[in-house]
Amino acid sequence: MILQKDLQQYCRKRVLKRVIPCIILISIFATILALWGNIIFSTDNKAFQASCYIVVLLIPFIITGVPHKLMDSTYYGTVKKVDIVTTTDNDSPVKPTREHLYLKNTIYLSIEQPDGKLIYKKAYSGKARLQQNINTYNEGDSVFHLYGTNTVVVIPDSNDSTVHCAVCGSSNSIENDKCRNCGHSLVKRI
Numbered sequence: 001m002i003l004q005k006d007l008q009q010y011c012r013k014r015v016l017k018r019v020i021p022c023i024i025l026i027s028i029f030a031t032i033l034a035l036w037g038n039i040i041f042s043t044d045n046k047a048f049q050a051s052c053y054i055v056v057l058l059i060p061f062i063i064t065g066v067p068h069k070l071m072d073s074t075y076y077g078t079v080k081k082v083d084i085v086t087t088t089d090n091d092s093p094v095k096p097t098r099e100h101l102y103l104k105n106t107i108y109l110s111i112e113q114p115d116g117k118l119i120y121k122k123a124y125s126g127k128a129r130l131q132q133n134i135n136t137y138n139e140g141d142s143v144f145h146l147y148g149t150n151t152v153v154v155i156p157d158s159n160d161s162t163v164h165c166a167v168c169g170s171s172n173s174i175e176n177d178k179c180r181n182c183g184h185s186l187v188k189r190i
């Protein structure tokens with residue numbers, strides 16, 4: 001599969017957006033250590049000093065979430081199984097009195113890739129009472145996920161009049177080539 005140029009660019013920008021702050025922070029921390037390391041960690045124990053340096057240099061990774069946040073990939077394939085799991089929403093900052101208010105649905109898809117490999121991916125997560133996306137994914141659908149986005153889109157078949165943007169998830173007319181919301185190219189076939 002060949003991605004449109006602007007989508008490739010989008011992926012590259014997503015990577016840079018996360019890597020650059022990490023590199024900047026490491027440079028700042030390294031400079032501070034190089035200039036004042038001996039004063040900040042003033043000790044004769046070289047091994048202890050070295051471990052202090054390592055801990056300090058690990059802080060940028062914790063702050064920026066790199067490399068964990070970079071671990072995503074573009075994938076596509078055919079849906080073999082849809083699992084909708086309803087759980088209590090622990091992420092919710094509010095603590096409503098009635099439990100059903102903070103249940104959430106998470107949709108997992110078993111996807112068969114073109115090479116026959118089966119992957120298991122989270123496609124959606126949201127408040128259960130909204131019942132969003134419950135019927136979006138069906139067995140046999142072709143789905144596509146672009147690196148760095150939060151959406152898994154269903155590739156339209158010949159009966160569909162709409163196509164969803166792989167970047168922002170907006171619904172567009174099948175005749176459009178660009179998303180009316182974010183302007184990225186629409187993926188209509190694979």
Ligand SMILES: [Zn+2]
Nearest residue numbers: 165168179182
């Ligand atoms: Zn869009």
